[in-house]
Amino acid sequence: MKPVVKKAIVVTIVLASVFLLGFAGGVIGSGMMAGRGEDHGKADKPRSYPxxxxxxxxxxxxxxxxxxxxxxxxxxxxxxxxxxxxxxxxxxxxxxxxxxxxxxxxxxxxxxxxxxxxxxxxxxxxxxxxxxxxxxxxxxxxxxxxxxxxxxxxxxx
Structure with missing residues (x-):
């Protein structure tokens, strides 16, 4: 293989890895920001009045x-x-x-x-x-x- 092709493959693999790690971090971070894993009580339903x-x-x-x-x-x-x-x-x-x-x-x-x-x-x-x-x-x-x-x-x- 030519060195230019090898370099392009390595750069592509590195960029794909960085993208996937960033995506996974975003998914995990958004779950934490939303309070996933915390124990919330039941949400109060809006009360209707007569x-x-x-x-x-x-x-x-x-x-x-x-x-x-x-x-x-x-x-x-x-x-x-x-x-x-x-x-x-x-x-x-x-x-x-x-x-x-x-x-x-x-x-x-x-x-x-x-x-x-x-x-x-x-x-x-x-x-x-x-x-x-x-x-x-x-x-x-x-x-x-x-x-x-x-x-x-x-x-x-």
Missing amino acids: IFDLGEFKLSLAGGKYTDSRMVSFELVLELQNQKFLEKIGGDDYWKALFRNEIISESMSQGIDSFQSPEGFLRLSEAFARRINAVTPEISGGEPPVRRILFRSMIIQ
Whole structure:
């Protein structure tokens, strides 16, 4: 064999060996970085919370300084802390009427501008939750009964 061919074969073998060692090291290193071999407890599954449907709202809201009044239609559900609270309020129409009244009052006081920006929308949702929690009976543990307000749909015309 010619010395040039021998040199090419040796270089190829060395490069292949370096590549394989680097690949194997990467595989082993990524396993260590991922925590392989460590004992992890069971992963907590996300908990689902009970919901209370408030239905659809159709409101004509006053405009802001530079906007006209607009029609807004949305559907809301309340995400509740626990099933016991849902059972307490679910069978009584009084609570649904009271909650709907609070949502309508807050929507009217905030105006259409709150529905038109992501920040306003978030503040409005938080205001809904505060108002509803203010009129509901407390549950054991001192937690607010309503975790958050979830919008099922929203249309602004």
